[in-house]
Amino acid sequence: MIRSYLDNAATTPIRSEVIKVIIDTLKYSFGNPSSTHHSYGRKARSIIEESRINIAKIINATPSEIIFTSSGTEANNIILRSSILDLNIKHILTSPLEHSSVLQTVLDLSHRYKIIVNFIQLKEKGGIDFNHMEELLKKNSSFKTLVSLMYANNEIGNLLDVKKAFFLCKKYNAYFHSDTIQFIGNFPIDMKKNCFDFVTASAHKFYGPKGIGFLFVRKEIIKKMRPFITGGFQEYGIRSGTENIYGIIGLSEALKLTSFDFKNHFNKIKELKFYCISELKKIIPDIIFNGFSSSFEKSIPTILNFLFPTKKDHLLYFHLDLMGVSVSRGSSCDSNVKKMSHVIKSITSESLLKKMMPIRISFGIFNEKKDIDLLIEALQKIRK
Structure with missing residues (x-):
């Protein structure tokens, strides 16, 4: 797989x-x-x-x-x-x-x-x-x-x-x-x-x-x-x-x-993030990005966080994993706690969190565009 x-x-x-x-x-x-x-x-x-x-x-x-x-x-x-x-x-x-x-x-x-x-x-x-x-x-x-x-x-x-x-x-x-x-x-x-x-x-x-x-x-x-x-x-x-x-x-x-290669790593990850943002907007036109994560001036290129339109379902991340995509809802140190992330709660209204779930995507030097393509394909299936 x-x-x-x-x-x-x-x-x-x-x-x-x-x-x-x-x-x-x-x-x-x-x-x-x-x-x-x-x-x-x-x-x-x-x-x-x-x-x-x-x-x-x-x-x-x-x-x-x-x-x-x-x-x-x-x-x-x-x-x-x-x-x-x-x-x-x-x-x-x-x-x-x-x-x-x-x-x-x-x-x-x-x-x-x-x-x-x-x-x-x-x-x-x-x-x-x-x-x-x-x-x-x-x-x-x-x-x-x-x-x-x-x-x-x-x-x-x-x-x-x-x-x-x-x-x-x-x-x-x-x-x-x-x-x-x-x-x-x-x-x-x-x-x-x-x-x-x-x-x-x-x-x-x-x-x-x-x-x-x-x-x-x-x-x-x-x-x-x-x-x-x-x-x-x-x-x-x-x-x-x-x-x-x-x-x-x-x-x-x-x-x-x-x-040794900070500049090339930065440029590669920035391109991946830009590509991911553009692909997400195609399948979720009214997508809501959390914080400044979609900004290239006010956030690091390694992290992108957004709200995905779905019922409050903590199995969302498990479903993505079954389709071959590993993402998270937030900090790994809090992953065993079923409560919503304190970071997301601090910046997002309760009404939004009742009908949407946060997804954190974090890029690394070993990622390629095909990884994002797999993510987009999995999200499309879940939406349908």
Whole structure:
């Protein structure tokens, strides 16, 4: 059966070159990277530090600003929880469209430590209301504040106007954290040109292995952070535990390979998205795209989200899968929850959601036009 995988925002296929590097490391580098008194341990340690240097070079950071984690979710947790415990943050400013690893953590922190939490109002299609953001920053200027806003939304692809966010954070002396998990590895980013204090990334979003991610922390801030996981001195003492050297080298290799060809990847995926939009409009003339996902200026090309006219049927995605098409309704982290996505509910009226279902299509470098053709054919059958 011919299949079309269009759920790259959930996870991407691993590149064959990355698999080879991981297998070679599994075979020949079994030493504990903390056992540096012999060559086996030193070899493992060198793999980690060379990977750290490679990653830092690609995102224009210093190696000491990179901390490896088990996932993007863990990275977000370390930043948010450490900000409260180590940076004396008393006020967190975020949006209703953030990933659950941010929203649930923020709510947990507000209960545990009585932190003030404010949510920035949304403009049409889920854009951030920067006037409201400034009002909240000004109102709470007596408190140390952390602003947490994702660079590219994982469900609707909306891009944050980071320049405006940087300006306001600097104006009100707030720390700025950005979940860049859908961005880093797919598009170029420069830590020295951008004013992020913290960012997070996950290897399996850019053709690397699952179970490995990293966080970037400005070097002047990392000195203030105490251990998040205790029991050793790995990862500059922030995250104890024997490092996942196979995941780390896989992450590094995947990031290196995508960085070689950012421009061509961008152009290819942009063309796929344009083709998909035009084909969808042919079969659904009154189609409603969610957020700015159909915009080439305000969203990332990898994500397209729209409402499909059908009765509220959570088997829609299962029917598509039976026809060989893999898509999703939103974040994979919430896929076991039958409730409608909090992102879609935040930007869509209840009346629409009673008669339409959201579909998230996410493109990758291994997709071709034939994948979209299969999707269109399957949607036509369901409509009939």
